[in-house]
Amino acid sequence: MKELELKYGCNPNQKPSRIFMENGAELPIRVLCGRPGYINFLDALNGWQLVKELKEATGLPAATSFKHVSPAGAAVGLPMDETLRKIYWVDDMGELSPLACAYARARGADRMSSFGDFISLSDVCDEDTARIIKREVSDGVIAPGYTEEALAILKTKKNGNYNVIEIDPSYVPEPVEHKQVFGVTFEQGRNALKIDRELLANIVTENRELPDAAKIDMIVSLITLKYTQSNSVCYVKDGQAIGIGAGQQSRVHCTRLAGQKADNWFLRQAPQVMNLEFVDGIKRADRDNAIDVYIGEEYMDVLEEGAWQKIFRTKPPVFTREEKRAWLDRMQGVTLGSDAFFPFGDNIERAHKSGVQYIAQPGGSVRDDNVIETCNKYGMVMVFTGIRLFHH
Numbered sequence: 001m002k003e004l005e006l007k008y009g010c011n012p013n014q015k016p017s018r019i020f021m022e023n024g025a026e027l028p029i030r031v032l033c034g035r036p037g038y039i040n041f042l043d044a045l046n047g048w049q050l051v052k053e054l055k056e057a058t059g060l061p062a063a064t065s066f067k068h069v070s071p072a073g074a075a076v077g078l079p080m081d082e083t084l085r086k087i088y089w090v091d092d093m094g095e096l097s098p099l100a101c102a103y104a105r106a107r108g109a110d111r112m113s114s115f116g117d118f119i120s121l122s123d124v125c126d127e128d129t130a131r132i133i134k135r136e137v138s139d140g141v142i143a144p145g146y147t148e149e150a151l152a153i154l155k156t157k158k159n160g161n162y163n164v165i166e167i168d169p170s171y172v173p174e175p176v177e178h179k180q181v182f183g184v185t186f187e188q189g190r191n192a193l194k195i196d197r198e199l200l201a202n203i204v205t206e207n208r209e210l211p212d213a214a215k216i217d218m219i220v221s222l223i224t225l226k227y228t229q230s231n232s233v234c235y236v237k238d239g240q241a242i243g244i245g246a247g248q249q250s251r252v253h254c255t256r257l258a259g260q261k262a263d264n265w266f267l268r269q270a271p272q273v274m275n276l277e278f279v280d281g282i283k284r285a286d287r288d289n290a291i292d293v294y295i296g297e298e299y300m301d302v303l304e305e306g307a308w309q310k311i312f313r314t315k316p317p318v319f320t321r322e323e324k325r326a327w328l329d330r331m332q333g334v335t336l337g338s339d340a341f342f343p344f345g346d347n348i349e350r351a352h353k354s355g356v357q358y359i360a361q362p363g364g365s366v367r368d369d370n371v372i373e374t375c376n377k378y379g380m381v382m383v384f385t386g387i388r389l390f391h392h
Contacts, residue, residue, distance in 0.1 A: 001027050009038045022178075028171035029142070033155050034163035036140055040118055042069050044142040044165055047120030050074060050227040052169070055122035057196055057219050060239070062122040063102035063129075064224075065114040070232075070247065072113035074224045075105030075240030076216070084108070087268045089284065090132060100128035105240040107136060110261050111288045118142070118163075125150045133157070137285060144169040191391075195222045199385045200360065204368075205375045210358065210383070213238070214335055218360040221337025222389065228339070230390045233347075235262040235354060236335045242266075243354070251338070255347045259354040263328055266355075267295045270319070270327045277313040286311070295319060331355030339389040341365040345374035352378050362388050 003020030004027065017038050021027055029044075036044065043066035054062035054076055061077035077098030085091040088108030096104065099121060107114050119133060121143040130150035133141060140163025141154065154164050177190045197215055199222070217236040224234045228246045233254045235243035243262030248254035267273060268291060276294070278287055290311045293302045299318060302308060308315045336351045338361040348371060351359065359375065363384030375382045 001030070003027070004031070006038050006041075007035065014038075023174070028168040030166045032146070032151065032164040032166055034140060034158070034161050036163040036165060039068070040140055040163055043067070043118035044120060044140065044167075046227045047071065047118060048142050048167055050223060051120045051122035053195065053223050053226070054220065057223060058216055058239075061097075061099040061102050063099065063106040064120045065103075065106045065109075065117040066120065067113055067117050070229045071106075071224055071227065071241065071244055072117060073106040073109035073241050073244070074220065075102050075109070076220065077102035078105075078239040080104065083269050083274070086274065093128075093131065096132075097126050097128040099123050099126055100132055103129050104132055107132070109240055109242050109265055110244070112292050113261075115285055115288070125154075127153065130154050135284070139163060140165065142167055191226065191389075193226070193387060193389075195219060195226065195387075199387065200383050202363075202384045202386065203381060204363065204372055204384050205380060205382045207376070207379050207381045210381050214333070214358040214381070217335035218337060218358065218383065221335055222360055222385065225337050225339040225389045225391075227391055230339050230392060232339045232389075232391070233258045234337045235259065235351075235356065236337065237262075237265075237333065242334070251340070251343065252346050252350065255336075255338075255350050259350055262334065262354045263331075264292065264295060266328060266331045267319075267324060270295075270324075272316070272319045272323065276316055279309075279311060279313055282311065295324070328354070333357050335360070337361070339391070341368070341388075342371045343367055345370045347371075348374040348378070348380070352380075357381065359383065360385055362386060 003018050006017040008015050009017040019041055047064045047066040050064050051062040058076050064074040065072045080101055088104045090104045116137055116139055118139050119141040124145035125143040126147050127149040130153040134153050134157055142165040154162055178185055178187050200215055221234040221236045224241050225232050231248050231251050231254045233245045234241050235258050242265040243258040245254035245258030290302050302311055332355045334355040335358040336356045341362050341364045343365050359382040
């Protein structure tokens with residue numbers, strides 16, 4: 001298949017729409033089910049690059065959950081403890097494969113943003129992963145293959161209209177890429193920069209202790225940033241992104257946004273949240289929304305009389321600001337990656353509030369000394385990678 005006609009482009013009024021190979025070659029994908037659209041393919045092809053590189057860099061199965069051409073979550077297939085299994089709503093699914101763990105982590109990092117996601121998997125989709133996908137609200141999945149059992153499960157989703165794409169894992173794109181804006185063609189070399197441990201050698205802080213687990217987290221953050229709309233910042237913990245800030249014009253706003261998402265990820269593990277008793281039959285999305293509101297500043301929206309009875313079996317106590325801060329003070333060992341240099345130490349101050357201990361950023365700001373000094377104040381380890389990862 002050399003081209004595929006699409007229903008429309010980004011919006012219904014943008015017609016005609018298609019994907020094709022300009023050099024006349026065969027498309028590197030096959031649609032096994034459904035009818036993916038323009039944005040679906042943007043998410044799928046960006047996400048596939050991310051997980052392919054994560055797998056190559058770490059040797060672990062990888063998954064990402066994409067929304068509007070940026071990842072909402074990304075992770076490698078490390079085991080989950082009972083707390084994570086519970087907050088990701090997979091504690092009833094028994095032992096899961098490494099690939100299924102990767103997707104549960106990617107989806108679970110920011111469940112609000114992952115609602116209606118497009119999934120990318122580094123490995124052949126197995127039955128465990130398909131079972132998780134089946135129960136979530138999602139637009140589609142791309143993977144290098146599917147087991148018979150997995151494909152049968154996915155084909156039952158959305159009344160047989162769920163988008164399932166198979167990609168040729170050996171496909172290598174042309175070294176020069178093009179796109180058009182307002183009728184003008186842009187050309188650039190494809191970003192084939194390899195992200196590995198060699199980029200992590202230049203430690204610039206007084207604390208130089210960088211454990212292997214933190215190196216993996218730095219690689220996860222940097223590869224995630226490579227495919228996130230800039231400005232972008234990514235918080236990572238134990239092989240998974242826990243907060244991604246994308247597309248912000250100010251870097252400190254990006255750091256705050258991603259930090260708030262990381263905080264929410266950790267707050268969901270607090271006893272006050274783990275012990276919430278939901279009414280029978282509540283939908284997964286409604287449960288996620290209720291938790292997000294409960295741990296936020298608008299908590300009375302779900303606790304006021306007449307509202308809580310629709311969500312909870314018993315009325316929860318207010319999760320006070322002081323209690324939340326006390327719980328967040330327990331978060332440690334978080335890694336922070338940035339797609340470009342930090343121009344001010346205020347980014348580091350904000351990162352510290354979310355338990356950041358390790359930082360990877362390009363360096364090169366005229367205020368690098370101030371940024372390093374702020375890291376030293378908190379005993380952080382910071383690496384200058386020397387590489388920028390803008391993505392637009």
